[in-house]
Amino acid sequence: MNLLPFVASGLGLGGVYAMSSVGLVILYRASGTLNFAFGAFACLSAFLSWQLIQEGLAPPLAWLVGIAAATAVSFAYGRFVAPRMAHRDRVVRAIATLGVALVILGSTAWFWGVGISRRLALPTDYSFIRLFGVRVTGTHLLAIAIALVMVGGIGLLLRYTRIGLGMRVLASNRHVSALIGVKVVTTDSIAWLIHGAFAGIAGLLLADLVRLDQAYLTFLVIPAAASAILGRLSSLPGAFVGGLFAGLLEAILTGVPALNGFRSAGPYVAALLFMTIIGAGRGVGANE
Amino acid sequence: MTDVGKSGVLPVAGWALDEAVARRFVAIIAVVAVLTAIIAASAGGYWLSNFTQAYCTVFAVMGCALLYGQLGLVSLCQWALVGVGGWASLRVYHSFHPPFLVSMLAGGVIASAVGVLWGLPALRMRGLYLALVTLMLAGAFQVVIAVTSFPVGGPGFLGQVGADGNARKMIARPDFASSDTAYFVFVAIVMLLGILLVEAHRRSKPGRAWALIRKNELMAAASGVRIVFYKAWAFALSGFLAGVAGALLAGTFGQLDASAFPASQSIVLFIGTLLGGTGVWLGAFVGGVLTQAVPALLTDFNVNTYVGLVFFGLALTHALMVAPEGLGGQLTALAEGLRLRFFARRPS
Numbered sequence: 001m002n003l004l005p006f007v008a009s010g011l012g013l014g015g016v017y018a019m020s021s022v023g024l025v026i027l028y029r030a031s032g033t034l035n036f037a038f039g040a041f042a043c044l045s046a047f048l049s050w051q052l053i054q055e056g057l058a059p060p061l062a063w064l065v066g067i068a069a070a071t072a073v074s075f076a077y078g079r080f081v082a083p084r085m086a087h088r089d090r091v092v093r094a095i096a097t098l099g100v101a102l103v104i105l106g107s108t109a110w111f112w113g114v115g116i117s118r119r120l121a122l123p124t125d126y127s128f129i130r131l132f133g134v135r136v137t138g139t140h141l142l143a144i145a146i147a148l149v150m151v152g153g154i155g156l157l158l159r160y161t162r163i164g165l166g167m168r169v170l171a172s173n174r175h176v177s178a179l180i181g182v183k184v185v186t187t188d189s190i191a192w193l194i195h196g197a198f199a200g201i202a203g204l205l206l207a208d209l210v211r212l213d214q215a216y217l218t219f220l221v222i223p224a225a226a227s228a229i230l231g232r233l234s235s236l237p238g239a240f241v242g243g244l245f246a247g248l249l250e251a252i253l254t255g256v257p258a259l260n261g262f263r264s265a266g267p268y269v270a271a272l273l274f275m276t277i278i279g280a281g282r283g284v285g286a287n288e
Numbered sequence: 289m290t291d292v293g294k295s296g297v298l299p300v301a302g303w304a305l306d307e308a309v310a311r312r313f314v315a316i317i318a319v320v321a322v323l324t325a326i327i328a329a330s331a332g333g334y335w336l337s338n339f340t341q342a343y344c345t346v347f348a349v350m351g352c353a354l355l356y357g358q359l360g361l362v363s364l365c366q367w368a369l370v371g372v373g374g375w376a377s378l379r380v381y382h383s384f385h386p387p388f389l390v391s392m393l394a395g396g397v398i399a400s401a402v403g404v405l406w407g408l409p410a411l412r413m414r415g416l417y418l419a420l421v422t423l424m425l426a427g428a429f430q431v432v433i434a435v436t437s438f439p440v441g442g443p444g445f446l447g448q449v450g451a452d453g454n455a456r457k458m459i460a461r462p463d464f465a466s467s468d469t470a471y472f473v474f475v476a477i478v479m480l481l482g483i484l485l486v487e488a489h490r491r492s493k494p495g496r497a498w499a500l501i502r503k504n505e506l507m508a509a510a511s512g513v514r515i516v517f518y519k520a521w522a523f524a525l526s527g528f529l530a531g532v533a534g535a536l537l538a539g540t541f542g543q544l545d546a547s548a549f550p551a552s553q554s555i556v557l558f559i560g561t562l563l564g565g566t567g568v569w570l571g572a573f574v575g576g577v578l579t580q581a582v583p584a585l586l587t588d589f590n591v592n593t594y595v596g597l598v599f600f601g602l603a604l605t606h607a608l609m610v611a612p613e614g615l616g617g618q619l620t621a622l623a624e625g626l627r628l629r630f631f632a633r634r635p636s
Contacts, residue, residue: 034416034420036555081605081609084609085608085609088608089415090415090416091362091415091416091418091419092608094416094419095362095419095558095559095562095604095608096604096605096608098555098559098601098604099559099601099602099603099604099605099608100601100605101601102559102597102598102600102601102604103597103598103601103602103605104601105594105597105601106594106595106596106597106598106599106600106601107594107598109594109597110592110594110595110598114594215552219550219551219552222423222427222551222552223427225420225423225424226424226427229420229424261431261434261435262431262432262435263431264431265427265428265431265432267427268424268425268427268428268431269424269428271420271424272421272424272425272428275409275413275417275420275421275424276409276412276421
């Protein structure tokens with residue numbers, strides 16, 4: 001059987017997962033918080049842009065406003081709420097982000113209503129390339145490209161700049177980093193700002209590629225977490241590859257009739273096997 | 289507190305319980321009995337069905353609270369275990385048509401075994417990694433159950449009947465609790481037994497072992513606590529509670545709907561657990577009612593359900609920042625304060 005067409009469509013889905021998992025790992029690397037509200041930030045950005053476009057605003061401006069809103073919410077959470085839980089262990093900090101996720105999910109669902117078919121179109125939808133006879137749209141390629149640029153950019157930031165060094169120290173041990181003079185609040189805030197902006201961009205692309213639906217976008221964070229696990233939660237290129245792998249796995253399972261129905265479980269099963277056999281417990285902060 | 293001498297010890301199911309514990313048990317029974325009587329007497333139809341579901345959810349929350357409160361383990365697959373228990377009890381019922389109680393216990397035992405299996409990674413992982421493993425399990429379960437669905441009395445292992453809706457069979461409630469009100473009281477009694485089971489564990493050897501493990505695993509091992517055994521026991525007990533919850537839910541409707549078991553519901557259940565509080569039994573009760581009944585009641589009052597979600601989120605943030613003992617803990621502290629003020633004969 002020829003699986004190549006499925007590989008091509010898997011690249012599209014892989015782009016979606018790669019983008020979300022890179023988004024998760026960026027913040028985890030920079031501040032030690034696994035943000036379950038990543039999808040909710042993305043959802044806010046997508047819905048706000050959609051609304052503004054409906055109101056007649058020029059699309060590029062609407063996208064910017066959406067991204068700005070996600071950035072602002074992320075910053076506000078990271079600056080005013082997250083520090084008050086900084087002394088709790090990692091898992092509690094991750095669970096706490098579910099609070100803001102529910103608030104955003106609830107308010108967007110309340111304001112915009114659920115179950116209504118909406119469409120957020122990007123101009124890149126209309127250009128495509130043919131790969132193994134499957135159309136891969138410009139938006140899919142854009143998602144992969146942006147994820148790659150983020151991996152490279154953040155990688156360089158973490159590796160070569162003062163602020164990046166601060167982020168790495170902060171993620172490793174908050175108390176010690178404060179002791180040795182890292183500006184904890186500033187560093188943390190920058191991490192949340194970058195994370196929020198990325199969530200905003202991801203939201204626009206995901207809403208276009210998958211669905212403009214509150215619960216779907218919010219809980220897209222679950223397969224994204226699976227992809228991030230495949231990158232050991234700590235490696236940015238790992239998260240990117242993990243995302244692509246998860247997407248490819250799901251698409252290739254579509255081509256296997258016996259497993260077709262179970263294809264969405266692919267990323268979870270892969271993550272479970274990865275964690276139990278190889279062990280993800282050696283990444284950042286694993287000794288906590 | 290009187291000396292725990294010969295007269296103060298009540299041997300209950302092999303556990304020695306002193307007077308304070310006995311008093312606590314009586315208080316639990318009294319509170320649940322009064323609430324259940326009020327609801328059974330006044331609520332009907334929609335509300336009764338919702339409170340029955342809420343009581344079933346209390347079961348699932350208890351399992352979550354046990355793992356988090358006693359061992360500090362975050363399990364995000366508890367609602368999936370409810371699904372496992374529901375599936376198993378329906379499977380057993382449609383295969384052998386035993387009395388409801390037998391299907392229910394079978395669901396509990398099978399979910400308990402699955403819970404131990406799913407908890408195995410916990411023997412190696414802790415904290416965030418365990419939370420993620422369990423979340424992945426819940427995600428995988430969501431996909432699998434959407435494909436296999438719950439048995440409805442059809443042929444084969446999966447028990448499906450295809451498109452023929454008339455061929456769907458329901459699980460029968462117990463003979464003595466076939467009406468909605470009687471079933472609600474039945475669920476309340478089972479729930480009470482569950483609460484007492486957990487309390488008995490917390491106040492005896494397993495509870496002390498868990499407390500020590502939570503404090504420091506090496507220390508626990510050094511003092512002779514069998515860590516693997518007691519961790520597995522906690523997972524077994526919490527799986528059992530979730531499984532019974534699944535069977536009771538199946539009994540409420542006669543069948544279960546696969547779409548009711550998304551991974552996100554396991555997350556919501558854990559949030560409900562934190563809001564209720566994991567330190568006291570009342571926490572699980574409050575958590576279950578918050579998770580299940582409040583959204584449904586908001587709908588009944590024509591308030592948008594999503595407003596409830598917003599409050600849920602805010603309450604979670606608040607609870608994590610300033611009230612780690614949860615609503616249940618706050619209520620218990622209030623009750624204890626009132627008791628000391630008005631009824632205390634001796635300082636305790």
